[in-house]
Amino acid sequence: MTGGGQPATGEADLVRRLLARDESAFLELVDRYHAGLLRLVQSFVRTPAVAEEVVQETWRAFIESLDTFEQRAAVKTFLYRIAANQARTRAVRESRTSPMSDLERDGEDSSPLADRFGTAGNWLTPPSAWAAETADAILERKQALEVLARAMEQLPERQRAVVQLRDVEGLPAEEVCELLGVSEVHQRVLLHRARTKLRAALEGHFRG
Amino acid sequence: MLTCRQITELVTSYVEGDMPREQRLDFLRHMKGCKVCFHYLRQVRATRRVLGQAPAAPAPPEVRAALLAQFRAWKPKGGEGGGGS
Numbered sequence: 495m496t497g498g499g500q501p502a503t504g505e506a507d508l509v510r511r512l513l514a515r516d517e518s519a520f521l522e523l524v525d526r527y528h529a530g531l532l533r534l535v536q537s538f539v540r541t542p543a544v545a546e547e548v549v550q551e552t553w554r555a556f557i558e559s560l561d562t563f564e565q566r567a568a569v570k571t572f573l574y575r576i577a578a579n580q581a582r583t584r585a586v587r588e589s590r591t592s593p594m595s596d597l598e599r600d601g602e603d604s605s606p607l608a609d610r611f612g613t614a615g616n617w618l619t620p621p622s623a624w625a626a627e628t629a630d631a632i633l634e635r636k637q638a639l640e641v642l643a644r645a646m647e648q649l650p651e652r653q654r655a656v657v658q659l660r661d662v663e664g665l666p667a668e669e670v671c672e673l674l675g676v677s678e679v680h681q682r683v684l685l686h687r688a689r690t691k692l693r694a695a696l697e698g699h700f701r702g
Numbered sequence: 703m704l705t706c707r708q709i710t711e712l713v714t715s716y717v718e719g720d721m722p723r724e725q726r727l728d729f730l731r732h733m734k735g736c737k738v739c740f741h742y743l744r745q746v747r748a749t750r751r752v753l754g755q756a757p758a759a760p761a762p763p764e765v766r767a768a769l770l771a772q773f774r775a776w777k778p779k780g781g782e783g784g785g786g787s
Contacts, residue, residue, distance in 0.1 A: 513778070520773045524765070524766055528769075557773055557776045560776070611705075616705065620741070620742075627745065633752055638752075643759075661754055662758075689749065696749055
């Protein structure tokens, strides 16, 4: 996993292309980060429409700051910071302040493993074997990836934001805590719940 | 001695690599003797890796078009950059 703070190799070139108004470079960025930005913003604001708006504003702010963009931080980090700030401002305006500090809003949380153990904490129903058990093998199965994407959509918004930023985007934990305004412990809980559910979704898929 | 249930609750802490040393030793001791939990751990790790490597779906066409229009309208302050309209 590469850290989120440092510019990735090839990124200087990407920024150069952006400054030269290379549209394909811009679309490359949009494709790479739009979904992630949306998930981050959705964890702050109330409706998908508002989230879309905030992400659009984020891109506008990004474009406008390109001139002065100093490549001390990775483009990714830079974009996510703009989005978090915009989303927070918007949430305040919507009078939904610091939504991430509100533990109840993490959603119903019955663990998918709740009834899998005996009273002594031993497995009653062990994890079933999957037809594809390695990441490479799973990645070749389109249906499994679709199941995972759907499970992701069904996660409570904060769990989704955390797992998106940590596992999909590969941002370090401290960065994610800062972006979402959550404590390290809370971040860990959200990540744990999300990963547990996503693994269970794959298990459900392979069990058929 | 950790139970299997506890192992599944601690798995994220283990994968994140910041378990206190004592707990980590207990965790590893359990893993050594419990194939089922080891299997579980492997599935959690595979799931996480898949999330990081699955190809991202491109942004919807209307979003791409709208953002591209914004990018085209951008006027770099420095002068240079783009001679057209």
